[in-house]
Amino acid sequence: MSILPIIEKGNPILDSVANAVKIEEIIKPRIQKIITDMQETLAAIDDGVGLAAPQVNIPLQIFIVSKRVLKGKDKVLDKDIVCINPKIVKFSKTKKWLDGEGCLSVRWFYGRVLRSINVTMEYYDEFGQKTSRGAGGLLAHIFQHECDHLEGELFIDKAVDIEYIEPEIVKHTNE
Numbered sequence: 154m155s156i157l158p159i160i161e162k163g164n165p166i167l168d169s170v171a172n173a174v175k176i177e178e179i180i181k182p183r184i185q186k187i188i189t190d191m192q193e194t195l196a197a198i199d200d201g202v203g204l205a206a207p208q209v210n211i212p213l214q215i216f217i218v219s220k221r222v223l224k225g226k227d228k229v230l231d232k233d234i235v236c237i238n239p240k241i242v243k244f245s246k247t248k249k250w251l252d253g254e255g256c257l258s259v260r261w262f263y264g265r266v267l268r269s270i271n272v273t274m275e276y277y278d279e280f281g282q283k284t285s286r287g288a289g290g291l292l293a294h295i296f297q298h299e300c301d302h303l304e305g306e307l308f309i310d311k312a313v314d315i316e317y318i319e320p321e322i323v324k325h326t327n328e
């Protein structure tokens with residue numbers, strides 16, 4: 154495994170739509186290595202909760218949610234969530250302005266973003282199994298942020314009340 158450098162805003166890969174992964178390729182070594190490298194990269198960033206493949210210069214529809222997000226909330230899940238070719242199939246009509254959204258590719262800015270409070274997402278997991286998962290709260294928020302990355306969208310382009318917060322006082326989570 155290896156830790157991959159994080160691409161920052163301004164790099165065109167972050168503005169591009171990522172390519173779908175061929176389902177039969179998911180279990181092949183090339184994609185499996187990308188997944189484990191992304192997991193290692195995210196695990197090494199203390200305040201990281203999610204990472205999309207374009208953020209490590211890989212234009213594929215893959216993102217990872219750190220297991221640290223669900224610590225203590227979902228005892229069943231003690232590993233990262235790996236999402237391949239994700240599609241949010243249901244957005245709650247109820248939306249909420251969420252404070253303090255940030256991004257590992259847009260250091261060290263934070264802002265408020267209007268997001269659905271619940272979503273249902275379909276995706277393939279790291280074993281190539283089609284999966285559907287409902288999410289609320291922070292997880293719903295992360296799913297929307299990461300799916301935006303795969304569409305070439307950054308939170309900063311839809312955020313309001315954007316603030317620059319010095320790294321040493323950051324207490325937020327970053328995706």
Ligand SMILES: [Zn+2]
Pocket residue numbers: 255256257258298302328
């Ligand atoms: Zn991000």
